Amino acid sequence: VMGAQGAVNILHRRTLAATDDTETDTVRARLIREYEDALLNPYTAAERGYIDAVITPSDTRAHIVRGLRQLRTKRETLPPKKHGNIPL
Numbered sequence: 001v002m003g004a005q006g007a008v009n010i011l012h013r014r015t016l017a018a019t020d021d022t023e024t025d026t027v028r029a030r031l032i033r034e035y036e037d038a039l040l041n042p043y044t045a046a047e048r049g050y051i052d053a054v055i056t057p058s059d060t061r062a063h064i065v066r067g068l069r070q071l072r073t074k075r076e077t078l079p080p081k082k083h084g085n086i087p088l
Contacts, residue, residue: 004035011035 008031009016019027038044042054055063 004032004040008032008035 005028008028012031015031016024016028042051045051046054053063
């Protein structure tokens, strides 16, 4: 739950400390870009099966409506009780 900049500062602190002061900003920017490309996109999560679909914001309403229509006739049925609740 942290942004790319905070994660790079923590994960690559030794690398950033070893660079010159003039190059630190460019190295940090490159590491942030690599971190975002590798971990902060939904397509990687979709490839690994962590999420079901990646939808565009303009299609959000249609997906919500479709899901609610599927649930419209759903009824919850519980199995019958096997035992009574007698005091012991």
